[in-house]
Amino acid sequence: MEKTLDQFAVGEHGIVKNVVGEGKIKRRLFDMGITPGAEILLRKKAPLGDPLEVTIRGYELTLRKTEACCVNMVTRESTATAARDKGVAK
Amino acid sequence: MRRFALAGNPNSGKTTLFNGLTGSTAHVGNWPGVTVDKREGTYKKCAEPIAIVDLPGIYSLSPYTPEEVIARNYILDEKPDCVINIVDATNLERNLYLTTQILEMDVPMVIALNMMDAVEKNGDKIDANELEKRLGVPVVKISALRSKGLTELMDKAYNESKKRRCGSSVLEESDISHLISDVKTALTGQKVANPLFHAIKLVEGDEIEVKMHKDVLGVVEAFKETYTNEIFGGDFEALVADGRYEYISKHFAPVLQRKIKEKFNLTRSDKADRVLTHRIWGIPIFLLILFAVFHLTFSEDFLFLGAIFKLPELADIPAFVTVANGEETLTYGARWLQCIYDGGVMSPGVIINNVWNNMIVGELFGLIQGAVEGSGMQPWAIGLINNGIIDGVGSVLSFLPPILVLFLCFSILEDSGYMARIAFILDRMFRRFGLSGRAFMPMIMGFGCSVPAMINTRTLADDKERTATIRVIPFFSCGAKLPILTAVAGAMAGAFGVGNADLITLAMYILGIVVAILSVLLMRSTTLKGETPPFIMELPTYHAPQFKNLMLHLWDKTKHFVKKAFTIILASTIVIWALTHFSFGWQYLDDEFINESILANIAKLVQPLFTPLGFGSQLGEFGWVFVVAAVSGLIAKENVIGTFSTLASCLAAGGHINVEGLDIMAENGVDAVRAMIMANPAIIGATLVAFIAFNMTTIPCFAAVGTAKAELGDKKRFNYTLLFWIAVSYVVGAMIYTIGAWWWTCFIWTAAVVGVIAFIVLRNKKLAKKESATTL
Numbered sequence: 082m083e084k085t086l087d088q089f090a091v092g093e094h095g096i097v098k099n100v101v102g103e104g105k106i107k108r109r110l111f112d113m114g115i116t117p118g119a120e121i122l123l124r125k126k127a128p129l130g131d132p133l134e135v136t137i138r139g140y141e142l143t144l145r146k147t148e149a150c151c152v153n154m155v156t157r158e159s160t161a162t163a164a165r166d167k168g169v170a171k
Numbered sequence: 172m173r174r175f176a177l178a179g180n181p182n183s184g185k186t187t188l189f190n191g192l193t194g195s196t197a198h199v200g201n202w203p204g205v206t207v208d209k210r211e212g213t214y215k216k217c218a219e220p221i222a223i224v225d226l227p228g229i230y231s232l233s234p235y236t237p238e239e240v241i242a243r244n245y246i247l248d249e250k251p252d253c254v255i256n257i258v259d260a261t262n263l264e265r266n267l268y269l270t271t272q273i274l275e276m277d278v279p280m281v282i283a284l285n286m287m288d289a290v291e292k293n294g295d296k297i298d299a300n301e302l303e304k305r306l307g308v309p310v311v312k313i314s315a316l317r318s319k320g321l322t323e324l325m326d327k328a329y330n331e332s333k334k335r336r337c338g339s340s341v342l343e344e345s346d347i348s349h350l351i352s353d354v355k356t357a358l359t360g361q362k363v364a365n366p367l368f369h370a371i372k373l374v375e376g377d378e379i380e381v382k383m384h385k386d387v388l389g390v391v392e393a394f395k396e397t398y399t400n401e402i403f404g405g406d407f408e409a410l411v412a413d414g415r416y417e418y419i420s421k422h423f424a425p426v427l428q429r430k431i432k433e434k435f436n437l438t439r440s441d442k443a444d445r446v447l448t449h450r451i452w453g454i455p456i457f458l459l460i461l462f463a464v465f466h467l468t469f470s471e472d473f474l475f476l477g478a479i480f481k482l483p484e485l486a487d488i489p490a491f492v493t494v495a496n497g498e499e500t501l502t503y504g505a506r507w508l509q510c511i512y513d514g515g516v517m518s519p520g521v522i523i524n525n526v527w528n529n530m531i532v533g534e535l536f537g538l539i540q541g542a543v544e545g546s547g548m549q550p551w552a553i554g555l556i557n558n559g560i561i562d563g564v565g566s567v568l569s570f571l572p573p574i575l576v577l578f579l580c581f582s583i584l585e586d587s588g589y590m591a592r593i594a595f596i597l598d599r600m601f602r603r604f605g606l607s608g609r610a611f612m613p614m615i616m617g618f619g620c621s622v623p624a625m626i627n628t629r630t631l632a633d634d635k636e637r638t639a640t641i642r643v644i645p646f647f648s649c650g651a652k653l654p655i656l657t658a659v660a661g662a663m664a665g666a667f668g669v670g671n672a673d674l675i676t677l678a679m680y681i682l683g684i685v686v687a688i689l690s691v692l693l694m695r696s697t698t699l700k701g702e703t704p705p706f707i708m709e710l711p712t713y714h715a716p717q718f719k720n721l722m723l724h725l726w727d728k729t730k731h732f733v734k735k736a737f738t739i740i741l742a743s744t745i746v747i748w749a750l751t752h753f754s755f756g757w758q759y760l761d762d763e764f765i766n767e768s769i770l771a772n773i774a775k776l777v778q779p780l781f782t783p784l785g786f787g788s789q790l791g792e793f794g795w796v797f798v799v800a801a802v803s804g805l806i807a808k809e810n811v812i813g814t815f816s817t818l819a820s821c822l823a824a825g826g827h828i829n830v831e832g833l834d835i836m837a838e839n840g841v842d843a844v845r846a847m848i849m850a851n852p853a854i855i856g857a858t859l860v861a862f863i864a865f866n867m868t869t870i871p872c873f874a875a876v877g878t879a880k881a882e883l884g885d886k887k888r889f890n891y892t893l894l895f896w897i898a899v900s901y902v903v904g905a906m907i908y909t910i911g912a913w914w915w916t917c918f919i920w921t922a923a924v925v926g927v928i929a930f931i932v933l934r935n936k937k938l939a940k941k942e943s944a945t946t947l
Contacts, residue, residue, distance in 0.1 A: 100409065105235050109707050111412035112231035114265050119416070128453045129599035132706055138264040141444075141710040143595050145602075148707055 082156045086121065087133070087149035094122040095156040102151035114138040115152055173332055174222045174249075175214075178242060178273060179257035180266050181228030182711040184285040188257055188315035189225045190723055192325070199727050202227075202241050208629070216322065217329050224251065230265070230709075232272045234379045236632060246276055247365055252332035253279040255324065257315075260290045260297055261712075263427055264419055271415045274306065275338040275368040279331040282310040283324050288317065296428040305422055307339055316717065338367035341418040347410060350374055350394045357387045375408045440588075440713040448592050457596055460589075461615065464580040468520035468573060468619060469650065477515020484514035506530070520576035527572045536565050551759035554752055555745070563744025563806065564737065570620060570874060573650060574732065575725060577619045581612065581627060582724055586716035590630070591708060598706055604688060605695035607631070607706050610640045614687070617647030621875035622732070625882050633704035639694045641879055642892050643687040645871040646899075648680055651808040655866050656680075658812045658840035663859045665841065666848045679863050686868055686903055690895075696931055698891075732874075743873050747806050765799075765821060774798040784865055784901070785858030785908035790851045793822060797847070797862060807872045812840035819843040822850070857911020861904040869900035 083098065097119045100110050114137050115121070122136040132145040179185045189197065193212025202209045210225040226245055227238035234240060246254060256273055258266040273280060282302070290297055303310040309327045313320035342348060354370035363369055363384070372380040373391055381388060395405055403409045447456060472478055485491050491505035501509060510525035511517055517525065540557045548556075584590045590612060598608030609631050616624035624644045631637040648656065653676075660675035695701070750770040752760050760768055775795045781787035786797035796818045803810040819835045820843075822828045828850040833842040848854050870876060870893060883889045909916040 099403075104408070106705050106707070108231075108233050108235060108408055108412070109705060111409060112233060112268070113707055113709070114268065114416060116409075116413045116416045118413075118420075125448065126450070127448065127595050127599060128450050129596075131599045132595060134448070134595065134710060138262075140262050140265060141712075142707070143591075143710050144707045145598065145705070148705055 084154060084156070085150045086123070086135070086152040086154050087146040089123040089133075089149075089154070091123055091125055093156065094120060095154040096120055098153040098155045100152050102148075106148055106151060110144075110148065110151065113142055115142075121152075121154065172213075172220055172222050173252040173329075174224060175253045175255055175328055175332070176224045176226050176245060176249075176251040177255050177257060178226045178246070178269070179228065179283075180230055180259060180262075180269060182709065183228070183257050183259040183262075183266060184315040185225065185228055185257050187717065187720060188255075188283065188285065188313070188321075189223060190720060191315055191318050191321055193223050197723075199731075207238055207241060214325060217325055221325070221329070229269065231269060234377050237634075240379070246273070246278055247368070251278065253281060253328045255281050255283055255328055257283045257285050260284050260286050260312075261293075263297070263423065264416070267419050267423055268415055270306070271341045271419065274308070275340050275365075275371055277336060277338045277365050277367070279328075279334055279336045280308045281324065281328045281331055282306065282308060283315075283320075284310055284312045285315050287312045288314045288319075293429075298426045298428075302423065302426045305426070308336070338365060340367055340371060341422075342371065342411065342414045344418065345410075345414040346400075347374060347394075347398075347407070347414070350391065350398075353394075354387055354390055357390055358384065361387075371411065375411050377408075438712070443713050444592070444710075447589065448596060453596050457593060460584070464577070464584075465619065467518050467580060468576045470518040471513070471521055472515035473518040473521075474516070482512075482514055485509050485512070520573060523576060524572035528569045532565055532568055536561050550761070551752070554759070554761075555748065558752075559745050559748030560741065563748065564741055568733075570622065570651075571729070571732065574620050574623050575729065577616060578623045578626075578728055579721065579725055581616060581623070582721050583716045584612075585630070586714075586721065588711040588713040591710050594706075594708070595710065602703055604691045605701075605703050606636055606640065606691060607633070607704050610636060613640055613644060614647055617644040617649060620649050620651075621645050621647075621871050622878045623728075625875065625878045626728070628882060631704075633701070635695075635699040635701045636704055638883060638888060638892075639691050639699050641882055642694065642895055643690050645875060645896065646683045646687040646690070646868055648683045648867050649808070649871075649875075651872065652867055654809060654840065655804075655811050656863060658815070658844050659859050659863050661839065661841035662844035662848055663856060666845050667856055675860075679860075679867065682864060682903075683867050686899065690899060693931075696935060700935075744806055747803070751803075765817060766795075770802065771795060771799055774802060783909065784904035785855070785861045785912070789853045791853060793828065793847065793850050794853075796822075801862070801866055801869070804866055805870060805873065805876075807874070808866070811866060812843070815840055815843040815847060819846045855912060857908045860911065861908035864907050865900045865904035867900075868896070868903050870896045 089095070097115055097117050099117055100107050100115060119137055124134045124136050124141065126133055127143075132143050133149055134141060134143050136142075177185055177189055189210060189212065192214045196215075197210055197212035200209045200211075207227050208225075212223050212225075214221045214223050224245070226242040229236075229239045229242050232239055232243045245251070254273055254276075256270050258270060270282065284297065284299060284302070287297070297312075299310045299312050309331060311320055311324040311327055313324055315321075340351065342351060351367075351370050351374055354373055355366045358366040358369055369380055369384065373384055373387060376391075391407075395407065399405070400410060403413070447453065449456070466473070476482065485501060485505055485508065486499070491501055491508070492499050493502050494500075507530065510529060511522050540561055543553055543556050543561075546553075581590075584593075593612060594608035596608065597611045601608050601610055610628075612630070613624045613627040616627055621644050624647070625641050628637050628640050628644075631640060656676045656679050657672070660672040660679070663675060664672040747770070750773075751765055751768045753769055754760055754764075754767050755769055755772060765771060775798075778786075778790075778795050778798050779788045781798060782789060786794055788794070790797070796815065799818065800811045800814040803814040816835060819828070819830065823830045823835060823846070828846055830842075830846045833846050835843045835846050848859070871879075876893075879892060880889045883892060906920055910920060
């Protein structure tokens with residue numbers, strides 16, 4: 082199933098499909114390791130519901146919902162398809 | 172001397188490695204033009220001494236943050252003899268991302284694989300030889316914390332620095348490798364240094380590079396026309412970033428052998444995080460920690476022991492009291508004891524403060540002052556040395572203990588990794604004001620002292636956010652402003668029989684916070700407009716802070732502050748002292764004749780300006796006292812009430828005012844202020860509230876102004892900041908006085924405020940429209 086990272090529930094994980102949005106923020110997300118194919122776990126939400134804390138590439142990253150909605154994710158059920166898509170692209 | 176640059180991610184142990192290599196030789200400054208720490212030191216255990224330059228901690232070499240631009244320009248332009256890239260072995264993938272970018276530069280390079288001990292403790296293994304083979308540069312396993320492997324690292328780096336290295340890229344396997352090599356060939360033809368690095372940045376469409384190499388751009392554009400990619404479209408920046416991570420996961424991940432295969436297992440840090448950022452308990456725990464910090468720094472009744480057990484004060488215990496000249500004083504031993512206990516146990520911060528101020532600085536300066544007084548010098552010379560220089564420097568040095576203790580507490584929070592979590596917890600709240608959660612800490616530190624608070628704004632990434640934060644920090648009423656509040660509020664309660672003095676004090680604190688919030692909103696929607704800075708931040712693993720690092724950090728701050736105390740602040744206090752002790756005829760005046768001084772005359776001259784605030788022309792004969800008191804607060808806010816006492820006593824001595832039944836020399840200053848209230852019948856409650864508000868929000872003390880100047884960096888921005896403080900305090904004071912004196916003026920003020928808001932909103936809308944029109 083496809084959805085953006087900000088729609089994830091705590092404890093849910095999936096694989097990055099692609100990242101959209103404005104250059105500066107997108108570049109920052111890429112630099113921090115949120116690239117297509119990376120696995121992300123939504124670890125928790127801040128006490129006020131925002132920002133989010135995720136585990137990516139073995140470390141903890143925090144980002145706001147407004148930034149997380151730039152990240153399109155594929156959740157477990159359809160992981161296989163995402164991997165195939167990426168293979169085609171390469 | 173050879174120069175080695177240290178580059179790596181934040182939290183990779185760069186500072187620890189730097190301290191380990193350079194020891195006490197390090198010195199801190201700012202990079203030209205920006206206030207990012209520039210640290211340099213010398214390594215002496217090699218064949219020849221080597222200068223070590225610590226580059227800012229970065230994740231990438233993108234053109235978007237000042238730190239990243241500094242790091243890349245340093246390597247490209249200053250051409251260090253070797254780059255030591257420190258890599259956190261516990262977080263290999265993301266750390267190697269930066270490595271792949273530095274590799275592209277034509278510079279000798281060594282990888283320091285740090286935190287190997289932590290990796291081995293987890294039972295994981297990293298094959299350093301394999302990593303070395305794949306990267307093509309030497310890899311040395313080190314533990315910066317335990318100073319292991321540093322000699323080997325430096326020997327390898329020294330060897331490398333004698334060789335030449337050409338950049339290599341991990342993107343050679345990707346489908347844009349042809350494009351990269353074409354651009355590289357074109358650049359090599361133009362004899363550009365670091366052709367590979369520039370070529371890849373050009374392919375990325377990096378804004379700095381595009382400006383530099385317009386001529387080669389055609390090649391890139393032509394290629395982009397023909398190339399499509401299903402995932403990225405024509406976004407080459409994304410393509411390059413993805414290519415790097417792709418390569419890292421494919422080729423470097425196998426180097427790491429994890430004992431536990433589970434990807435998202437819970438570590439000890441995660442368990443701590445579960446409690447500290449808990450959905451419900453996170454905020455209460457944070458408030459408790461904050462309270463503990465202030466309690467440890469400022470409380471004179473540690474753990475409330477005195478209040479709970481009703482402990483006696485020292486002066487009430489006969490054994491500690493001696494009678495000298497008919498006055499009861501404490502014995503010398505008891506005065507030492509008083510630093511630790513007086514009707515309650517002092518908190519560690521207060522103990523340090525007491526020992527420093529009462530026993531060391533107080534005694535020492537007292538001795539010097541006594542010697543000067545007995546030296547038979549001219550009265551003006553004695554005055555200059557004792558009251559001008561020594562008192563001035565003393566009052567600045569007296570700030571040192573609370574500043575250092577507060578700084579130590581916050582350094583521990585920062586080092587342990589908790590500070591990042593505070594930002595995480597509070598970001599939502601702060602975003603409403605156009606700030607990020609990171610801005611909270613410096614602001615709250617302002618309640619202690621503006622100086623460390625302003626230095627702490629360095630943790631803010633966004634320049635505009637930082638400026639806005641520095642400007643409002645003085646509104647968070649600091650420790651030195653508290654006496655103004657208590658004295659004036661106490662006098663008010665006494666003179667008018669209104670209200671509760673504590674309530675007035677509390678209300679003024681809240682007023683400060685409200686003014687700060689409104690100011691930030693105003694600035695962020697006018698002069699410091701900008702998008703709320705993004706909040707994509709690493710939450711570092713919790714770990715125990717390192718004592719050595721904390722001490723080195725603290726030592727830096729002390730040096731910095733003391734240097735300032737003896738330069739700009741000393742000069743300023745001498746000037747103010749001269750202005751208060753000489754008449755226009757350049758005749759020396761004793762303390763009692765301060766009302767004839769240059770400053771008093773200037774104060775009388777500008778007094779009408781304060782009429783809208785209630786302490787201007789309407790006060791008549793002695794109203795200028797309020798103006799002088801406010802001006803003297805520019806040296807240190809403690810002076811405000813001290814000035815009231817001095818002026819009240821000399822006016823009383825001259826028989827100008829009636830001080831019957833008042834103890835005008837009392838330390839708390841309540842009666843001195845009361846005497847001035849009685850001497851000026853035009854004073855109403857609103858005058859005094861306006862006076863407090865003015866002092867709270869106007870230009871802070873010299874120490875804080877000096878810090879603001881250093882932290883803001885830009886001269887124009889600093890001047891605007893001074894102007895901003897004057898404007899805010901004037902408007903706030905005027906608003907309070909006029910509404911208090913004539914209630915109906917609140918309608919005028921409301922109308923004015925609504926007008927300003929409407930103007931800003933409309934203007935911003937117009938600007939936004941114009942902007943969208945130009946982008947279309």
